[in-house]
Amino acid sequence: MSSSVCHAPLPARMEAFTTRLCLRAVDQYERLLQAHFNKPSSKEQPSRLRHESASPKEQRRRKENPGSYSAVTAFRQWRRSTSVGSRSGSANSKLPNDPATNALDLTAPASDVLLKNRLKSWFQLSGHPDGFAPAGPGTVWKRRTGGAENTERMVYEALSKDETMRDCVPRYYREVEYKGDTFIELQDLLFGFNDPHVMDIKMGTRTFLESEVSKTTARPDLYQKMVAVDPDAPTIQEHEQRAVTKLRYMQFREQQSSTCSHGFRIEAMKLPGAPPITDLKRVKSHNEVLGTMAVFLKGRENTRQKLLERLKNLRVKFQQSMYFQTHEVIGSSIFMIYDEDKVGVWLIDFAKTYRVSDGQILTHRSGWEQGNHEEGFLFGLDNLISTIEEVDISS
Structure with missing residues (x-):
């Protein structure tokens, strides 16, 4: 039985529908992300996504509001390499692990409803209040701070690429330019946990650079x-003198x-x-x-042992x-998280x-003296482990 309504093969129609859905999701997500970072525009921005299926009027509207967005760019590059009417599995279709499609997956939720729900349940535990935002499913954007050197990204x-440590830190995906700011996209450590217990622990005996x-x-x-x-400090x-040095103040603060x-x-x-x-x-x-x-563990012996x-x-791999061995680690944290089913520990x-300096090897346990760059990370990790072992679970 023939149809006078749909002439394209079913796979082609489904792919075209998926394309429109993804384009709409990316655009919705861009507006929500802009609202999250509190950067309203002078007027409501229409869709910036350009696609051959758009009407001439819609294309004119989009042309009047040019812009760039990494996920959109990646998606459009992917679409150029495929044909909307192509058959599923054709030679010009890219594999699911292609970087272009991955970029879209990382930054475009399935719908704006999904992102709104994430914004309600997602939280930032510490750090600058405008430093993070939830990105695509399973990722976050962390705002880049400081000067031209992006130490954290490096x-x-x-x-x-470090086989020893790669499983102990959040996965790094890429650097993102958005609305004049730069972000790094990282694994969202909260993703997959259901209303968890979370603790951020700042490591080291020194949290300032020499x-x-x-x-x-x-x-x-x-x-x-x-x-x-403390007036008596x-x-x-x-x-x-009614004045103190920066070193004196920093040491006082850490005490x-x-x-x-x-x-x-x-x-x-x-x-x-x-x-x-x-x-x-x-x-x-x-x-x-x-x-x-003890409040964090809530009497859970099994959770304590897993942590x-x-x-x-983490201690073995760090050592x-x-x-x-050749880097001082100042101001880093151990991020502990658990729910009814899972437990996680990461270095962030x-x-x-x-x-x-070349030739210098750090113990991360020795006391700090000006010039030796020791920060006590492993000293703190030793004490953190012994402290958790000592906690009275029954209390």
């Missing part, structure tokens, strides 16, 4: 910050938490059904650390990695990870 690229404290000029503004926290001389004593501090935590708890930087004594960790297994595995945040 570290993620290096670790993605270059940040090289100036010895005493500063009145840092003195005011110090006395606002400055020495007699510092009170008389307010467990950073100096334990080599780590609990930066933030989230429990199921509750907003993130971000005022934990003053957790200092060992009993306070144990108590906070310990992953932390110990074996030639990359970390590498904006202050730098290579040391």
